Amino acid sequence: MQFIAVICISILSAQTLCSKVTEQAAGLDKLKDIREGNENLLIFFHGENQDISDFQKLREYLRKQKMEIKMSAVQDQQRSGLFLLRGQSLVEYEGVKTHEYIADWVLRKQGAVSINKKSTLKRLIEKERSVLVGFFKTPDSPQAKAFDDFAVSTEDIHCYAVNNHELIKEYRQVDGTVLLMKSFDEKEMVFMDEINQENLSAFIQKENVPLVVDFSQQNARLAMGSGPRVHFLLVSSSEDSEHFNRIHMMKLIAKNYREEILFVHVDLNIENHSLLSLLSVSGDDVPAMYLVNLETGDRYLARGEISVTSMNTFIKGYKAKKLKKSLRTAKSPEKEGEKEEAVKTLVNLNFGEYIGGDGYLFIMLYTPWSEACKLASQVWKELAQEFKSHQNTTMAKMDVVGNEMLDLSVVDYPTIAWAHPNTKHIHFYEGSLDIKSLRSFIKSGGSEIIADLEEESDDAVTADAVGEDDDDDDLGEHIGAGTTFEKQKHLIEKQLNERKGKEIGVEQTDVEQESSITKDEL
Numbered sequence: 001m002q003f004i005a006v007i008c009i010s011i012l013s014a015q016t017l018c019s020k021v022t023e024q025a026a027g028l029d030k031l032k033d034i035r036e037g038n039e040n041l042l043i044f045f046h047g048e049n050q051d052i053s054d055f056q057k058l059r060e061y062l063r064k065q066k067m068e069i070k071m072s073a074v075q076d077q078q079r080s081g082l083f084l085l086r087g088q089s090l091v092e093y094e095g096v097k098t099h100e101y102i103a104d105w106v107l108r109k110q111g112a113v114s115i116n117k118k119s120t121l122k123r124l125i126e127k128e129r130s131v132l133v134g135f136f137k138t139p140d141s142p143q144a145k146a147f148d149d150f151a152v153s154t155e156d157i158h159c160y161a162v163n164n165h166e167l168i169k170e171y172r173q174v175d176g177t178v179l180l181m182k183s184f185d186e187k188e189m190v191f192m193d194e195i196n197q198e199n200l201s202a203f204i205q206k207e208n209v210p211l212v213v214d215f216s217q218q219n220a221r222l223a224m225g226s227g228p229r230v231h232f233l234l235v236s237s238s239e240d241s242e243h244f245n246r247i248h249m250m251k252l253i254a255k256n257y258r259e260e261i262l263f264v265h266v267d268l269n270i271e272n273h274s275l276l277s278l279l280s281v282s283g284d285d286v287p288a289m290y291l292v293n294l295e296t297g298d299r300y301l302a303r304g305e306i307s308v309t310s311m312n313t314f315i316k317g318y319k320a321k322k323l324k325k326s327l328r329t330a331k332s333p334e335k336e337g338e339k340e341e342a343v344k345t346l347v348n349l350n351f352g353e354y355i356g357g358d359g360y361l362f363i364m365l366y367t368p369w370s371e372a373c374k375l376a377s378q379v380w381k382e383l384a385q386e387f388k389s390h391q392n393t394t395m396a397k398m399d400v401v402g403n404e405m406l407d408l409s410v411v412d413y414p415t416i417a418w419a420h421p422n423t424k425h426i427h428f429y430e431g432s433l434d435i436k437s438l439r440s441f442i443k444s445g446g447s448e449i450i451a452d453l454e455e456e457s458d459d460a461v462t463a464d465a466v467g468e469d470d471d472d473d474d475l476g477e478h479i480g481a482g483t484t485f486e487k488q489k490h491l492i493e494k495q496l497n498e499r500k501g502k503e504i505g506v507e508q509t510d511v512e513q514e515s516s517i518t519k520d521e522l
Helices: 002-015 053-063 099-109 118-128 142-153 165-169 196-209 222-224 243-257 272-280 309-318 335-339 371-386 436-441 447-454 486-498
Strands: 019-023 041-046 071-075 083-088 089-093 113-115 130-135 159-161 177-182 188-191 230-236 261-267 288-293 297-302 343-346 360-366 394-397 415-419 427-429
Touching: 041 053, 053 071, 053 099, 083 099, 089 099, 099 142, 113 118, 118 130, 118 159, 118 177, 118 436, 142 159, 142 196, 177 196, 230 243, 230 309, 243 261, 243 309, 288 309, 297 309, 343 371, 360 371, 371 394, 371 436
Parallel strands: 041 071, 113 159, 130 159, 230 261, 343 394, 360 394
Antiparallel strands: 019 089, 041 083, 083 089, 130 177, 177 188, 230 288, 288 297, 360 415, 415 427
């Protein structure tokens, strides 16, 4: 599901906190007066007469967050910006300049923060929902150092170290234990492998994901970073009276499939508008279930009752490869207005009404932004007016962006496709796109190039069994080779220029009417 993947990567890129490590052992001597021993120090390097009021506000914010770290503003002609001094390394902050993001970065880059009170750890779990805790009697042990190195490198979770012997006993843990402590699902998960970055990362990626993830900008990293590449999406409103019951049932199913499928709830709110639009979800469509394969981009849709049985049946159908893929479609045009149009507008939803009838069907497949398509559309409109009175000929257009088609392999746009009467097999025109050639082709019902196509009969496309709805509404499963338009572009332009009063352009109204949720519906 590429759209799903596109929406989440754009969110992560805005939130990623970058850092740059520079070894600066030499030249740090002047910080000895303000640094005790080898403690961590947050430094704001600034120029002469530079305003440091923002740094003072940051200091106050961190104090209110009860973050115990020493801070200092230092005038320096060589450096500028915010740095964390950890050991003999300066780590520069290059992320989003807000107090919240800076505080999160400072906490992570300090390594495993020492905890001495059980109440403190309890408060942190409630605040952060999950933390990784290492119990080490000796903070300088190899295991403790390996844990601390992981704490500095990870951006997925905050890490804490318990070195107090009494507190270790109170938690009934042995030296070297690492626990994932959560406020959701199973409250404690024990790490069983050797303590190193690779093993700890894999452990967090697997165990720190809730049975059901609430999709949002804040947890996009969690959703995209999880192991399973197949996502089960339940789209529904959290204000629905059945919401909590649905989530409970979803968790029951998730326990059986969590190794292979990530379960996500997508709330029907304005913050998720982009994803809802890409899923083509409107207010009347929910609740709905989707299965999305992030590797292939395939997605499957099921509407109706949400229950343990229906969710399990949906997943089993996917695993058995018995489901039909869900295709993106634009809204069907108004039937009354469409009757008078010479060029009919086809979408996935109404395609079955036109294919397989007792007349010839000719379709221009186009993309709305293509200049070549805009030029060809004028020729197509003119031809459609000529053949409007022919009862056995239907001229149509179809936006391939607003209407998703399986295994689309058309390389060039526009491409002319057609079907014979009483058949759902689609063929593709490979001749010239000038008006004279197209007119002859349409008049002959495609007979002028039938001989060539019959030699390549395997390229014919059936319009059966593709799409999410009834078979009569299904589009062809395969789209064959396209035509090359650029070679004929100058000829079309010449013919259009010879026709006075003609304007070049593709109507955009039908293209943009894709099924998506609106603010009013929300």
